[in-house]
Amino acid sequence: MTAQAAYKNLTDHFARIGALRAVAGILGWDAATMMPSGSAEARAEQQAALDVAIHEKLNDPRVQEWLATAEGASPEAKANLHEIRRDVVHATAVPADLVDAFARATSESEMTWRTARAENDFAALLPKLRVLLGLVRDMGQAKAEALGTSVYDALLDQFEPGGRSADIDVLFADLATFLPDLTENVLAAQARRPAPLDLPGPFPVATQKALGERLMRALGFDFNRGRLDVSHHPFCGGAPGDVRITTRYSEDSFFPAMMGVLHETGHALYEIGLPQHHRGQPIGYARGMSLHESQSLLVEMQVSRSQAFLTFATPLIREAFGGSGxxxxxxxxxxxxxxxxxxxxxxxxxxxxxxxxxxxRYRLERALIDGSLDLADLPGAWRDGMQELVGITPPDDKDGCLQDIHWPAGLFGYFPTYTMGAMTAAQLYAAAQAAVPEIPDEIAKGNFAPLLGWLREKIHGIGSAQSTRDILIAATGSPLSVTSFRRHLEQRYLHA
Amino acid sequence: MTAQAAYKNLTDHFARIGALRAVAGILGWDAATMMPSGSAEARAEQQAALDVAIHEKLNDPRVQEWLATAEGASPEAKANLHEIRRDVVHATAVPADLVDAFARATSESEMTWRTARAENDFAALLPKLRVLLGLVRDMGQAKAEALGTSVYDALLDQFEPGGRSADIDVLFADLATFLPDLTENVLAAQARRPAPLDLPGPFPVATQKALGERLMRALGFDFNRGRLDVSHHPFCGGAPGDVRITTRYSEDSFFPAMMGVLHETGHALYEIGLPQHHRGQPIGYARGMSLHESQSLLVEMQVSRSQAFLTFATPLIREAFGGSGxxxxxxxxxxxxxxxxxxxxxxxxxxxxxxxxxxxRYRLERALIDGSLDLADLPGAWRDGMQELVGITPPDDKDGCLQDIHWPAGLFGYFPTYTMGAMTAAQLYAAAQAAVPEIPDEIAKGNFAPLLGWLREKIHGIGSAQSTRDILIAATGSPLSVTSFRRHLEQRYLHA
Incomplete structure (x- = not known):
């Protein structure tokens, strides 16, 4: 077999894998939005069968043969081949029985967590979570050997390809140098200003939905290739070419749903803007979670809470809810x-x-993975950490270490991407405005095309053809740092 | 491998296949109800990947090994093994390149048909349909050899397991002995009565939907395991344990949507009532299209247009739309x-x-398959046949031989199941009333439990454990005949 033929076989194979993953995306959306509650058991069988089918394709022995021979002829093909290898390493590093055990343990621990959180009962979750954590460590160990990283970095790599905790340590240490004082100063400055005036509801759901869709359209969301629906936990899901976001409504306030829609729209614009000619190939996917979160936070935080955006949106909001004064x-x-x-x-x-x-969470999960923190001591460590870092102590575990689904769902190594995303968003938006200075003025007029154009060129259209680091350097001139994020927070919250 | 171990391997394997087929069902529902229009191309890739994954599993060489050894220990296992063999024969009889060519030709011919029908242009469809018909014949030939039947019967067998045209010929000949005169007499009797009084609209969609759901609940539809949505062509779809029906609304009349909902509810009750412990196994599916159609027509025609049902439903209809007089x-x-x-x-x-x-349609498709009718002569043969059988001549092909999607979608051998279903419905409802005489009186009170109980025992709960013929004999005492259907039509339309 020639190197080209082997590469062609791989891309054909991964097109199928990509299409099955897209099916899983639609199925996941359906489960959260449309599925009747009594169908959960049947759905679990369907999802498992689909996962197995995908896993079998990734573990097809021919894949290793093709990989041994394949070469990419173009830079894009080389990049795609690199991503295919990455995909295969993550899929094949872990033995099948460990994959099975992890799936079962995750499902049990997640189910137990739902009750344990509601009943504020960490002890009920502990044994399940202990089993799961053991399996997570085993998985991390297997992947660490294949990737040549530490166990934690192997877990991180699942969500943040190429991400390394050594870099995160530096960034988070930089944050720690100014965030505590900045927070104090912001709160003090805020306390000196009068509280915002109340916005009395109720805000009808249908009106909130129409407003959300109006803003989505303005930002560039294509309803011909996506939808907005309702789910308990908002998300951006669906499939490449069919991007489906959700929100949830409360009639007491329109802010949470509106900001939620704007956040998910940021994710969706990334998905919609991915290179369509690579749809289904590993190179055609979004780069990783920090870049993905940067897109949602760029829209929600950098843009949608700005003077420019609210200059555009306020008349629409007033009109929607009949507000005045x-x-x-x-x-x-x-x-x-x-x-x-x-x-x-x-x-x-x-x-x-x-x-x-x-x-x-980053501190705690690293300690849980390396064994320096025992799971039984998590509630105490959480309370101490909250007091130290956030400045308040949770009165119970329900609103403490039981609040997030991530760990009970087996997601270790995911949390840092949220804050990396926030920093990336600040760095990107600063660069976008430096490159295209009219962006804020155009946003104030409701024209998001200059911003979207820049993002499509610099981020969305690249897919996974480059590393997160290289994408960021090409877009902003430097690797990720706290500089823009710090400047953004100071400007918005201290100097505005 | 023991016979039992081989059987166990088969059932595990078919559980996966069943789950993937369920995924395909959810995907099909989504495409018709929820999918944004611009996502059709991506969806086609997803569906194809899923079809290939299912096909690969059916063609797994281990299946033949297991089948060579497996034996069913219980009557149910024997029946399941029989259905597994049937499934495998249909899946493996046709060479892979023919399956591919058929899929492509179907898609092209279906697409061309949409335009050709709109533009009343049979000539535009002819070349595509000719290619498709050739492939259908080849497929029929391949299956005929595997099944030991005629080509047409092999096609029929895809929709009506065990169905044979020799039996249909007898039934349809029996219909021909009385239907023309009966139709004349019904129309004459109807002409002597005053026309029904107009029911003036508009009928709001939301009200129609609420009425439909009210009736679905009364009939026994479980919204915990199913949904009602809107699609251009009404259908009953989804997956085992997650049955999703659709309708379409016109504000001018509530009758079409209401009767459509009742029809699909009949299908849905069959799906919901299938043996849950066999979910995903071939024995656990509905028996075939004639029995499926019998369930929709039993609800829509036998029940919902009866004096008893309308005694129950009329007050609800009046209340919904504020009708009086x-x-x-x-x-x-x-x-x-x-x-x-x-x-x-x-x-x-x-x-x-x-x-x-x-x-x-049955006459014409048999002639098309055996080659005695050339496709180019279809429009003329259609016009002549309509005049002879229905008594009117279509003014164009749009409302003539282009009206149905079946043939352009590659569905030959499907049409007779509609009328077999109508006859089966009459025979079943007569038997149900003979066995449980209170059924009509209870329906008049809105209690469908006696009817549903009988159907669950005699039809729904059996799945594919017996042949259609045996199910019908066990339920009604005799194989399918025109007797009950004729009596039903005479009673309702001549003696009422």
Whole structure:
């Protein structure tokens, strides 16, 4: 077999794998939005059968033969081959019985977590989580050997290809040099200003949905290739070429659903902007979680809470809900959108205090993986860490170490990507405005094309053809640092 | 390997196949109800990848090894093994390149048909349909050799396991002895009565949907394991344990959507009532298309257009739409529900004239398959057949031989199951009432449990454990005949 023929066989094979993964994406969306509740058991069988089919294809012995011979002729083919190898390493490093045990343990631990959280009962979760953590370590060990990394970095690599904890340590240490003081100063400055005026509801769901769709269209979301629906936990899912985002509504306030829609729209624009001619090939996917989160946070945090965006959006918001008077001014909406508070819950945190929540989880999960923290001591370590990093102590585990699904779902190595995404978003938006200075003025007029054009060229259209680091250097001139993020927080919260 | 171990391997393997088929069902539902229009191309890749994965599993060489050794220990296992063999024969009889060519030709011919029908242009479809028909014949030939049947019977067997044209010929000949005169007499009797009073709209979609759901619940549809949505062509789809029906609404009349919902509910009750412990195994599926159609027509035709059902439903209909006066009487709604007319379009036909539409298609498709009718002569043969069998001549091909998607979609051997289903429905409902005489009175009170209980025991719960013929004999005491259907039509339309 020639090197070219082997490469062709690989791309044909991975096109099939990509299409089956797309099916899994649609199935996942359906389970969260449309599926009748009584169908969960049948659905679990369907998802398992699909996972097995994908896993079998990745473990097809011919893949190793093709990989031994294949060469990419073009730079794109070389990059795709690199990503195919990465995909295969992650899929084949772990023995099948460990994959099975992990799937079962995850499902049990996740199910137990739902009850344990509701009942504030960490002890109930502990044995399940202990089994799962053991398997996560074994998986990490197997992948670490294949990748030549530490166990934690092998886990991180699943979500953040090429990500290394040594780099994260530096970034998070840089954050620690200024975030505590900055948070103090922001809260003090905020306390000196009058509280924002109340925005009284109720806000009908249908109106909120129409407003969300109006903003999605303005940002460039193509409803011909995507949808907006409702789910308990908002997400961006579906499949390449068929991007489906969700939100959830409360009639008491329109802010959470609106900001949620804008956040997921940022994810969706990335997915929609991926190189279509590589659809289904490993090179055609989004690069990794930090870059993905950067796109949602760029839209939600950098853009949607800015003066420019609210200049555009406030009249639409007023019109939608029939609001008038000073409570419905740009300034008052902006005050709502940039309110800072120390809180217990990560997903409710503002962009100033959010990194502290992530740094806590990052510290704890590294200690859990390397064994220096025993799971039984997690609740105490969580309380201590919250006091140290966020400045408050949770009264219980429900709003403490039981609040997130990630660990019970087997996701270790995921948390740091949130804050890397926030820093990346700041760095990208600063670079975008430096390159295309009219971006904020155009946004104030409701024209997002200059921003979207820049993002498509620099981020979305590249897919996985380059590493996260190289993409960021090409787009912004430097690797990830805290500089832009710090400047952004200072400007918005101290100097505005 | 022991016979038991081989059987166990087969059932494990077919559980996976069944789960992947369920995924395909959810995907098909999504494509018709939820998918953004621009995602069709990506979806085609997904469906193809899934079809290939299923096909690969059916063609796994181990399946033949297991089949050579396996024996079923229980009667159920024996029946399941019989169905597994049937499944494998249909999947493996046709060479892979022919399967591929058929899939491509179907897709092209279906696409061309959409335009050709809209533009009344049979000539545009002819070359595509000719290619497809050739491939259908080749497939039929390959399956005929494997099954030991004629080519047409091999095609029929795909939709109606065990169905044979020799039996259909007898049944359709029996219909021909009385249907033309009966139709004449019904139309004459109808002409002597005053026309039904108009039911003036508009009928809001939301109200129609609520009414449909109300009736579905009454019939026994479990919304915990199914949904009602909207699609251009109504269907019952989804997956075992997750049954999803659709309808379409017009605000001008509530009858089509309501009767459509009731029809699909009949299909859905069959799916919901299949033996859950055999979910995914070949024995666990619905038996075939004639029995499936019998369930929809039993609900829609036998039950929902009866005096008993309308006694129950009329107050709900009146309440939903705020109707009052003589137009909203049970008698007037019944007159609407049992109106007979010779028409051009099969899907709009009443139960008296419907068989003539099917007999025409059955005749023509057999002639197309055996080569005695050339495709180029189809429009003329259609016009002549419509005049002879239905009594009117279509003014064009759009409402003539281009009206149905079946042939352009490669479905030859499907049409007769509609009328076999209508006859089966009549025979089953007669037997149900003979066995449980209170069924109509209970329906008039809105209690469908006696009927549903009988259907679950006699039909739904059996799955594919017996042949259609044996199921029918066990349920009604005799194989399929025209007797009950004839009696039903005479009673409802001549003696009522």
């Amino acid at each position: 000073p409570a419905w001014s740009v300034e008052n909406l902006r005050a709502h959108a940039t309110r800072v508070a120390r809180g217990l819950i990560r997903v409710n945190a503002d962009e100033v205090t959010y990194p502290a929540h992530v740094i806590l | 003589p137009a909203w009487s049970v008698e007037n709604l019944r007159a609407h529900a049992t109106r007979v007319a010779r028409g051009l379009i099969r899907v709009n036909a009443d139960e008296v004239t419907y068989p003539a539409h099917v007999i025409l």
